[in-house]
Amino acid sequence: ATQGVEENIQEVVGHITEGVCRPLKVRIEQVIVAEPGAVLLYKISNLLKFYHHTISGIFGNSATTLLTTIEEMHLLSKKKYFFNSLSLHASKLMDKVELPPPDLGPSSALNQTLMLLREVLASHDSSVVPLDARQADFVQVLSCVLDPLLQMCTVSASNLGTADMATFMVNSLYMMKTTLALFEFTDRRLEMLQFQIEAHLDTLINEQASYVLTRTGLSYIYNTVQQHKPEQGPLANLPNLDSVALKAAMVQFDRYLSAPDNLLMPQLNFLLSATVK
Structure with missing residues:
Protein backbone atom coordinates (compact mmCIF):
# COMPACT_ATOMS: atom_id res chain seq x y z
CA ALA A 1 0.00 0.00 0.00
CA THR A 2 2.80 2.36 0.95
CA GLN A 3 4.54 1.65 -2.33
CA GLY A 4 1.34 2.42 -4.20
CA VAL A 5 0.99 5.76 -2.42
CA GLU A 6 4.59 6.64 -3.24
CA GLU A 7 4.06 5.76 -6.87
CA ASN A 8 0.95 7.93 -6.96
CA ILE A 9 2.85 10.81 -5.36
CA GLN A 10 5.64 10.43 -7.89
CA GLU A 11 3.13 10.42 -10.71
CA VAL A 12 1.40 13.54 -9.37
CA VAL A 13 4.75 15.30 -8.90
CA ILE A 32 18.69 34.45 -22.55
CA VAL A 33 17.98 35.36 -26.17
CA ALA A 34 17.72 39.03 -25.18
CA GLU A 35 21.49 38.75 -24.53
CA PRO A 36 21.56 40.52 -21.17
CA GLY A 37 25.35 40.39 -20.99
CA ALA A 38 27.94 37.86 -19.89
CA VAL A 39 27.58 38.46 -16.15
CA LEU A 40 23.81 37.94 -16.02
CA LEU A 41 24.02 34.97 -18.38
CA TYR A 42 26.56 33.37 -16.10
CA LYS A 43 24.40 34.00 -13.04
CA ILE A 44 21.40 32.44 -14.80
CA SER A 45 23.49 29.45 -15.79
CA ASN A 46 24.70 28.93 -12.22
CA LEU A 47 21.21 29.36 -10.81
CA LEU A 48 19.82 26.75 -13.19
CA LYS A 49 22.60 24.36 -12.21
CA PHE A 50 21.74 24.93 -8.55
CA TYR A 51 18.03 24.25 -9.08
CA HIS A 52 18.83 21.14 -11.10
CA HIS A 53 20.96 19.86 -8.23
CA THR A 54 18.35 20.78 -5.58
CA ILE A 55 15.26 19.46 -7.38
CA SER A 56 17.07 16.27 -8.29
CA GLY A 57 17.89 15.74 -4.61
CA ILE A 58 14.30 16.31 -3.49
CA ILE A 70 16.47 22.91 -16.63
CA GLU A 71 19.58 21.14 -17.91
CA GLU A 72 18.79 22.20 -21.49
CA MET A 73 18.36 25.81 -20.39
CA HIS A 74 21.55 25.62 -18.34
CA LEU A 75 23.54 24.43 -21.35
CA LEU A 76 21.90 27.02 -23.60
CA SER A 77 22.68 29.90 -21.26
CA LYS A 78 26.21 28.77 -20.51
CA LYS A 79 27.65 26.93 -23.48
CA LYS A 80 25.99 28.95 -26.19
CA TYR A 81 25.20 32.43 -24.94
CA PHE A 82 27.58 33.05 -22.03
CA PHE A 83 30.76 31.83 -23.69
CA ASN A 84 29.66 33.34 -27.00
CA SER A 85 29.27 36.68 -25.24
CA LEU A 86 32.76 36.41 -23.72
CA SER A 87 34.30 35.29 -27.01
CA LEU A 88 32.64 38.14 -28.86
CA HIS A 89 34.00 40.65 -26.36
CA ALA A 90 37.46 39.09 -26.65
CA SER A 91 37.43 39.10 -30.45
CA LYS A 92 36.52 42.79 -30.49
CA LEU A 93 39.70 43.52 -28.54
CA MET A 94 41.74 42.73 -31.64
CA ASP A 95 39.48 44.62 -34.06
CA LYS A 96 40.92 48.00 -33.20
CA VAL A 97 43.89 47.80 -30.86
CA GLU A 98 44.51 51.05 -28.99
CA LEU A 99 47.92 52.62 -28.70
CA PRO A 100 49.26 52.63 -25.14
CA PRO A 101 48.41 55.85 -23.25
CA PRO A 102 51.18 58.43 -22.71
CA ASP A 103 51.68 57.30 -19.11
CA LEU A 104 52.19 53.70 -20.32
CA GLY A 105 49.39 52.54 -18.03
CA PRO A 106 46.74 50.00 -18.98
CA SER A 107 44.54 50.88 -21.94
CA SER A 108 40.83 51.58 -21.53
CA ALA A 109 40.06 48.29 -23.34
CA LEU A 110 42.14 46.41 -20.78
CA ASN A 111 40.45 48.16 -17.86
CA GLN A 112 36.97 47.50 -19.25
CA THR A 113 37.71 43.84 -19.92
CA LEU A 114 39.21 43.34 -16.47
CA MET A 115 36.11 44.92 -14.96
CA LEU A 116 33.95 42.44 -16.90
CA LEU A 117 36.20 39.59 -15.80
CA HIS A 124 31.55 32.67 -10.03
CA ASP A 125 33.08 32.97 -6.57
CA SER A 126 29.70 33.13 -4.88
CA SER A 127 28.34 30.43 -7.16
CA VAL A 128 26.15 27.69 -5.73
CA SER A 143 41.31 31.18 -21.33
CA CYS A 144 38.47 32.95 -23.09
CA VAL A 145 39.38 36.37 -21.70
CA LEU A 146 43.03 36.47 -20.61
CA ASP A 147 44.67 35.00 -23.69
CA PRO A 148 43.14 37.58 -26.07
CA LEU A 149 43.96 40.32 -23.53
CA LEU A 150 47.62 39.33 -23.50
CA GLN A 151 47.65 39.26 -27.28
CA MET A 152 46.04 42.70 -27.43
CA CYS A 153 48.64 44.18 -25.07
CA THR A 154 51.50 42.68 -27.07
CA VAL A 155 50.15 44.09 -30.34
CA SER A 156 49.47 47.45 -28.69
CA ALA A 157 53.06 47.69 -27.46
CA SER A 158 54.69 46.45 -30.66
CA ASN A 159 55.68 49.89 -31.98
CA LEU A 160 57.08 51.23 -28.72
CA GLY A 161 60.72 51.56 -27.80
CA THR A 162 62.23 48.85 -25.63
CA ALA A 163 61.86 50.62 -22.27
CA ASP A 164 58.38 51.95 -23.09
CA MET A 165 57.24 48.52 -24.21
CA ALA A 166 58.56 46.80 -21.08
CA THR A 167 56.94 49.42 -18.82
CA PHE A 168 53.57 49.17 -20.58
CA MET A 169 53.63 45.37 -20.44
CA VAL A 170 54.61 45.32 -16.75
CA ASN A 171 51.74 47.69 -15.94
CA SER A 172 49.23 45.72 -18.00
CA LEU A 173 50.31 42.37 -16.56
CA TYR A 174 50.28 43.85 -13.06
CA MET A 175 46.65 44.93 -13.52
CA MET A 176 45.71 41.43 -14.69
CA LYS A 177 47.54 39.91 -11.76
CA THR A 178 45.90 42.13 -9.13
CA THR A 179 42.49 41.31 -10.62
CA LEU A 180 43.04 37.56 -10.53
CA ALA A 181 44.63 37.58 -7.08
CA LEU A 182 41.19 38.26 -5.56
CA PHE A 183 39.74 34.96 -6.72
CA GLU A 184 40.09 31.22 -6.29
CA PHE A 185 41.60 28.81 -8.84
CA THR A 186 44.04 31.45 -10.10
CA ASP A 187 47.40 30.12 -8.92
CA ARG A 188 48.56 28.77 -12.27
CA ARG A 189 47.59 31.92 -14.13
CA LEU A 190 49.16 34.14 -11.47
CA GLU A 191 52.43 32.24 -11.83
CA MET A 192 52.38 32.69 -15.60
CA LEU A 193 51.70 36.41 -15.26
CA GLN A 194 54.51 36.76 -12.72
CA PHE A 195 56.97 35.03 -15.06
CA GLN A 196 56.02 37.46 -17.81
CA ILE A 197 56.35 40.45 -15.48
CA GLU A 198 59.82 39.29 -14.45
CA ALA A 199 60.91 38.89 -18.07
CA HIS A 200 59.88 42.48 -18.83
CA LEU A 201 61.51 43.69 -15.62
CA ASP A 202 64.78 42.11 -16.76
CA THR A 203 64.49 44.21 -19.91
CA LEU A 204 63.87 47.34 -17.84
CA ILE A 205 66.87 46.59 -15.62
CA ASN A 206 69.10 46.25 -18.68
CA GLU A 207 67.73 49.47 -20.13
CA GLN A 208 68.28 51.31 -16.85
CA ALA A 209 71.86 50.04 -16.66
CA SER A 210 72.53 51.25 -20.22
CA TYR A 211 70.89 54.58 -19.39
CA VAL A 212 73.21 55.09 -16.41
CA LEU A 213 76.33 53.98 -18.27
CA THR A 214 75.58 56.31 -21.16
CA ARG A 215 74.94 59.34 -18.96
CA THR A 216 77.99 58.78 -16.78
CA GLY A 217 80.24 58.39 -19.80
CA LEU A 218 80.98 54.76 -18.99
CA SER A 219 79.08 53.17 -21.86
CA TYR A 220 81.89 53.49 -24.39
CA ILE A 221 84.47 52.39 -21.83
CA TYR A 222 82.39 49.40 -20.75
CA ASN A 223 81.76 48.23 -24.32
CA THR A 224 85.40 48.68 -25.31
CA VAL A 225 86.64 46.69 -22.31
CA GLN A 226 84.08 43.96 -23.05
CA GLN A 227 85.27 43.61 -26.65
CA HIS A 228 88.99 44.15 -26.05
CA LYS A 229 91.42 41.46 -27.16
CA PRO A 230 95.02 41.13 -25.90
CA GLU A 231 96.46 41.56 -29.39
CA GLN A 232 95.00 45.07 -29.52
CA GLY A 233 97.57 46.18 -26.97
CA PRO A 234 97.04 48.08 -23.70
CA LEU A 235 93.61 49.62 -23.14
CA ALA A 236 95.23 52.95 -22.27
CA ASN A 237 96.41 53.28 -25.87
CA LEU A 238 92.86 53.15 -27.26
CA PRO A 239 90.94 56.39 -28.01
CA ASN A 240 89.14 57.91 -25.01
CA LEU A 241 90.55 55.33 -22.63
CA ASP A 242 93.42 57.35 -21.22
CA SER A 243 93.59 58.07 -17.50
CA VAL A 244 92.01 61.52 -17.86
CA ALA A 245 88.92 60.13 -19.63
CA LEU A 246 88.60 57.30 -17.11
CA LYS A 247 88.86 59.66 -14.15
CA ALA A 248 86.22 61.98 -15.62
CA ALA A 249 83.85 59.04 -16.15
CA MET A 250 84.42 57.73 -12.63
CA VAL A 251 83.73 61.17 -11.14
CA GLN A 252 80.39 61.20 -12.93
CA PHE A 253 79.68 57.64 -11.78
CA ASP A 254 80.47 58.60 -8.17
CA ARG A 255 77.98 61.43 -8.47
CA TYR A 256 75.39 58.94 -9.68
CA LEU A 257 76.08 56.63 -6.73
CA SER A 258 75.57 59.46 -4.27
CA ALA A 259 72.21 60.41 -5.85
CA PRO A 260 70.97 57.48 -7.97
CA ASP A 261 67.46 58.91 -8.33
CA ASN A 262 68.87 61.64 -10.55
CA LEU A 263 69.52 59.09 -13.27
CA LEU A 264 66.29 57.13 -13.27
CA MET A 265 64.72 56.48 -16.66
CA PRO A 266 61.49 58.48 -16.99
CA GLN A 267 59.61 55.25 -17.71
CA LEU A 268 60.26 53.96 -14.20
CA ASN A 269 58.08 56.72 -12.77
CA PHE A 270 55.16 55.25 -14.72
CA LEU A 271 55.32 51.84 -13.04
CA LEU A 272 52.08 51.23 -11.16
CA SER A 273 53.36 48.67 -8.69
CA ALA A 274 55.15 50.15 -5.69
CA THR A 275 56.79 46.76 -5.12
CA VAL A 276 58.20 46.65 -8.63
CA LYS A 277 59.53 50.20 -8.29
Missing part, protein backbone atom coordinates in the same frame (compact mmCIF):
# COMPACT_ATOMS: atom_id res chain seq x y z
CA GLY A 14 5.69 14.28 -12.41
CA HIS A 15 2.50 15.78 -13.86
CA ILE A 16 2.84 18.98 -11.83
CA THR A 17 6.47 19.52 -12.78
CA GLU A 18 5.74 18.70 -16.42
CA GLY A 19 3.19 21.48 -16.43
CA VAL A 20 5.86 23.92 -15.29
CA CYS A 21 8.30 23.00 -18.05
CA ARG A 22 6.91 24.85 -21.04
CA PRO A 23 6.26 28.26 -19.42
CA LEU A 24 9.59 28.02 -17.58
CA LYS A 25 11.44 27.22 -20.79
CA VAL A 26 9.75 30.04 -22.71
CA ARG A 27 10.49 32.57 -19.98
CA ILE A 28 14.13 31.58 -19.59
CA GLU A 29 14.66 31.55 -23.35
CA GLN A 30 13.22 35.05 -23.58
CA VAL A 31 15.74 36.30 -21.03
CA PHE A 59 12.19 14.65 -6.19
CA GLY A 60 14.64 12.31 -7.90
CA ASN A 61 13.22 10.63 -10.99
CA SER A 62 9.73 12.04 -10.37
CA ALA A 63 10.73 15.33 -11.99
CA THR A 64 12.70 13.95 -14.93
CA THR A 65 11.04 16.20 -17.51
CA LEU A 66 11.61 19.32 -15.44
CA LEU A 67 15.22 18.35 -14.77
CA THR A 68 15.79 17.78 -18.48
CA THR A 69 14.31 21.21 -19.26
CA ARG A 118 35.99 40.76 -12.18
CA GLU A 119 32.19 40.78 -12.31
CA VAL A 120 32.06 37.32 -13.86
CA LEU A 121 34.55 35.92 -11.37
CA ALA A 122 32.75 37.54 -8.45
CA SER A 123 29.51 35.82 -9.44
CA VAL A 129 27.61 25.21 -8.21
CA PRO A 130 29.83 22.40 -6.84
CA LEU A 131 33.54 23.14 -6.52
CA ASP A 132 34.84 20.92 -9.33
CA ALA A 133 32.32 22.34 -11.81
CA ARG A 134 33.27 25.87 -10.80
CA GLN A 135 36.94 25.12 -11.30
CA ALA A 136 36.31 23.74 -14.79
CA ASP A 137 34.27 26.85 -15.65
CA PHE A 138 36.97 29.07 -14.29
CA VAL A 139 39.70 27.62 -16.49
CA GLN A 140 37.52 28.15 -19.54
CA VAL A 141 36.57 31.71 -18.57
CA LEU A 142 40.20 32.69 -18.03
